[in-house]
Amino acid sequence: MSKSLPLRAAVLLWLEHARSLPPTPQAITDLALSVMPEWDTLEEAVAAAAPRGEHPDLYAKADGDWIPNFRTLLGTSGLGEATRLIAQEAPVPVSEVADSFVAFCTHPAPVPERWLLLNATFPPGTCIPLGRHTLQTFTLEELLQAVPMPELNGLRPHGLNLGLIEGAPLLHVPDPDYVVTRHPAWFDFTGPRAEAQHWQALLPLMLWDSHLLRVDSVFTVQRGRHFDLNPGAVPLTIHSHEDRHGRLREFDVRDTGEFHVPDQDLPALTAFCTAISAKIDAIMAGATHQRRIPRRRARRLERAARHVLSAYQRTHADYGVWEVEADELHLDYVIALEALLISPNATDNEGIANNVRSRAAALFLTPAEQDKTEALVSRAYKARSTYVHGDVIKDQTELKKLKELRALRHLTLQVILRWLILTPSDTDDLTPLLDAAAQGTGREEHIDQPLRAFFATTPPRTSPADITTP
Known part of the structure; x- marks a missing residue:
């Protein structure tokens, strides 16, 4: 001192x-x-x-x-x-x-961090560890401590209105290798997009609730030194109200999207994210394994997650996808299904569509959901082939196509979740168990019991239709 x-x-x-x-x-x-x-x-x-x-x-x-x-x-x-x-x-x-x-x-120079602003609403005080990441809602006072010279807040003529992101869900992670420049860009285009770089933290949130969750902006923070969020990077909705004199007043409110977490759901979300993050980490630990199955399994999980996240970023509402991109998003979801449901030890491409269809159905516990899954996967493959071969799907209206895409999105999320619950992180493979289950062998021990146990102790927000809850 x-x-x-x-x-x-x-x-x-x-x-x-x-x-x-x-x-x-x-x-x-x-x-x-x-x-x-x-x-x-x-x-x-x-x-x-x-x-x-x-x-x-x-x-x-x-x-x-x-x-x-x-x-x-x-x-x-x-x-x-x-x-x-x-x-x-x-x-x-x-x-x-x-x-x-x-x-x-x-003071020692703080480690640079990447912060992702999500289009969602979480309770005040949210702080959920997600592997290396943390999902947090900051108070205004906490945000002020992250900006340089917080005493000047409100005095700067062109300062950031921190009130726009007060209480917003911010996913942050240390990035010690990032070189902070004098004038950093609010969105870094020099590498993979944010949803691809940070998929391990985003995926558990998406699996907990199927409502759309997207990354609105990405910025760099070196707490107390750099805070490069551009005000224009915060999507806003204009609200209005009448003051006591009857005059109409307009004000900006951050666009929160459809993903809302009430106070009473926060403990369940935290427990779910902890469990799923542990499973993701265990599988990704095989990325450097010498054996073929753990190494390929880790790569395929990452590939599936990246394709789903890419589709999410282009889905702006539950039934809202640009018509010219709807077929392409079908392709993203089919690739994600293939990445997870083709054996990491497979050496040929024979019967991929049939394998994906039967294995996806085997992940569900009731005949009704199995039949529904098989039919949806079959239609998805037909749409994929039509798109890849340069043809146009002629027997679907735009609304029907969007409904089908929504159903495929929900199915893909369920497949990813169940695959994570059931997949061993060692050198064993899940696909033989799914093939046996499709033939009626070992289903109760290897599929039904583990799924019921997970959904009973660590359920997502909405219990799936094939899971009976007491």
Whole structure:
């Protein structure tokens, strides 16, 4: 603490000097501030309190020497903005600003994180571990602690309205290899899309409730340093109400979509996600296994999840899919089914459609659901073949096609869930058990009992039609 006192005094002196600066922001840019004589005193205080050996992120090379980086100290920290606001006689709390700047310089640099904004509603205080990820709803105070110089919130003329994402479900995960730039982009197009990169955290949520869940935006957070959510990346709905004078007032509300979790469902959701995340992790641990089955099984689970998530991102309502993409989404769901229901040890492609149909049906417990599943998979394969061969499905209206696609989406989610419940994470394979069950052998022991046990102890929001609940 004693090392920080001279730095704090230097910051307070700098902020006092800001009162004599011209109020025009263009006249006191960060570059202009960095060449003022008073900056040298603050720079020396930073070097003494936060030497480069302990805080290399604060330094840059100039003329062969390492010196405190004014772009970081003024721009990233928010000190430059505080200086301009004081020059404009804004009510800046200088003591709190000084404390924030000292903490910025002397505390270890936080690990970068990727944050995903979901189009859903969760109860306040939600905090669900999902493997390496965490699903959390932040209070306004918690969000303020993540932005640089939180004392300036509400004073910045173009600041982010954190109220738009207060209480929003944010899926966050550490990303230590991510290089935070001065002006990061709100959506990173340099790699796989977000739903593909973060499928292991998104999939348990989707399996718990079939209502649509999508990623609305992705941004980088380095808590207390960078918070790059672009306000335009928050989908909004305009609401209106009459004030007490009868005048119509409009205000923005975050679009929450169809995925809503009430307070009473949060414990069940948490338990379900914990169980499913453990099963996903166990299967994905085989990705580097030397044996063929665990290695291929892990890859196929990832492939199935990515195709389902890709289809979800293009499904904007329960029956809402662009007609020109409906056939393509059929293909996504069929690929997901094939990835899971073809043996990881298979060496040929004979009878794929028949195998997928019979194995998918074997995952259900009643003859009625088995027959329904076989019929739906058969129709899905017919639609897939029509699309791949360049033909057009002529015997379906648009509404019928969307209903069929919705049913296929729900079936695919059920197949993924049941596959996860039943699939061993060792070198055994599920498909022989499904083939035997389809022939009436070993069904109660290997299929029915494990499914009933899981759904009895860790049910999703809605119990499937073939699962009888007491």
